[in-house]
Amino acid sequence: MESSVTGAIIAQFAEDMKSFSQAEVIVVGGGPSGLMAALDLAKKKVKVLVVERNPHLGGGFWLGGFFMNTVTIRSPAESILDELGVKYKQFEKGLYGVPGPLICSKLIAATCEAGAGILNMVSFDDVVLRERNRVAGVVVNWTSASSLPKAISMVDPIALEAKVVIDATGHDACVVRKLEERGLYKVPGFGAMWIEKSEDEVVKHSGFCHPGLIVTGMAVSTTFGLPRMGPTFGSMLLSGRRGAALAYENLRKKK
């Protein structure tokens, strides 16, 4: 039995990795915007993989803010809560609340059920670039590789190809930052908090920032110098949805 269990784990991992090493879309970061993007794409039968450095998905979605559980959602994003079948409370017109663990687990479950691939405990390390510096994939390594003692930490990463990459790594905007390191983008960083303006602007600016690369969620603020938004999450979901729609349109044009 032991060898059957081991064999099952290895066989499934190998099958998944073989398939997702050539994905249509790779989403880096499994927070609310990345999961939302992956969910919408998977529902449309797109081969999409989420790369997440932590063992758990959800990013900042488990906690509403200040280590408290209430996630706030502003209109019109409550329609996504309806789609996910999550009950919510109205605080005032246009402002809703839902327990973080409930909405986060529902979004994760929906994304997995829709067929998105999940590669957790794996960190984005670098971009794959092709002609005219188009982003054509990601270089990744086990998250644990970076915490190994120096003498044994020289673990070469591997690369995964994708037609479109989505940077959903939150405030860090790791993928866009890597383009900056390579002299291909100048990152302004995010501005001071202004919830209302930030929510609208983040959704509006979600999309391609470089050939082959879409940004969603708080990475949009960092990439385009928009105000930070604080503990409200409606635009994270709407941003992921917009990123998915643009990725889908781009894939269709390529076919």
Ligand code: 48F
């Ligand atoms: O930060 P995060 O939740 O991103 P988001 O979808 O949502 C932002 C909100 O949670 C909140 C906010 C607005 O309401 O201010 O902060 O924009 O999730 C980002 C995910 O990316 C993962 C990280 O562990 C988290 O789960 N991540 C970050 N860097 C890497 C990464 C990396 N280098 N490789 C893989 N995953």
